[in-house]
Amino acid sequence: MKFEGTKSYIATEDLRVSVNAAITLERPLLIKGEPGTGKTVLAQEVAGAIGADLIEWHIKSTTKAAQGLYEYDAVSRLRDSQLGSDQVEDIGNYIKRGKLWEAFVKKDRPVLLIDEIDKADIEFPNDLLLELDRMEFHVYETGETVKAKNRPVVIITSNNEKELPDAFLRRCFFHYIKFPEPETMRDIIEVHFPKLKSRLVSEALGVFYQTRDVPGLKKKPSTSELLDWIKLLLNEDIDPATLRETDQRKLIPPLHGALLKNEQDVHLFERLAFMARREQR
DSSP states (O other): OOOOOBTTBOOOHHHHHHHHHHHHHTOOEEEEEOTTSSHHHHHHHHHHHHTOOEEEEEOOTTOOTHHHHEEEOHHHHHHHHHHTOGGGGOGGGGEEEOHHHHHHTOSSOOEEEEEOGGGSOTTHHHHTHHHHHHSEEEETTTTEEEEOSSOOEEEEEEOSSSOOOHHHHTTSEEEEEOOOOHHHHHHHHHHHOTTOOHHHHHHHHHHHHHHHTSTTOSSOOOHHHHHHHHHHHHHTTOOHHHHTOOOGGGOSOTTGGGTOOSHHHHHHHHHHHHHHHHHHO
16 A cells, blocks of 8 residues: 555655655644645545545534534434434434544545644644544444544645644644645646647746745635636637736736736736836836
8 A cells, every 4th residue: 555646646755755654654644735735636646546435524614523423413313202203212313423433434444534624623633632543432322432444544634724733743744745846837737738838838837936926925826726727828729928928017917817816916916017117117
């Protein structure tokens, strides 16, 4: 069971090493990085590469750790008892399995994705420490203990919206996905657009990295946004020469809505273009 990357996912050497180290150590792999750098997709690709089922638990601000184990629907049981239903005799009918329970009872070793763990409250990671460490938990309503048949490969993603507790970090193998260098980005583009002319790739990458380097940019465009932008450039048949435009009055890239995602950044480029026009007078 070893991850070497896939045809559809360009994994750097240090990322492959981290994935395989976490699998060997049987520790959760904590992945951080800018949004759009492929953290969530990594779990899907790892599952496909090692031939494992993928169980995805997408975290929201309202998600509680206990929901990953199970939920007991006491209201439904009370209603059924008032209606005289026979199924109230078995409390298990009102236990809803969570994503960890699903992963624990899988016959073969699955990949469990806990996506964007930093969206939940600060106590969420600590509330999962024991279950992720021992790979078991107790169901109080039925008195049973659920223990993992095969320890799942756990991949946890974070966008760094808040700091995670030290006790949680100690139990993880950590990897930060650096933003791809131009050469790596070329390989990523090649995967998605295998017949793209090298001239368009070069010009698009030049504009993309220049945009990311603009001082004061609130949200830098990500890999996924670059791919969307290139798709639009192809659809609109944009000439590569247009991307090489050196006129300072046209600083905003064509179809910039794929790259710039808020009005502050659009206004920033407009101000830069305005200042450039004044300097040319």
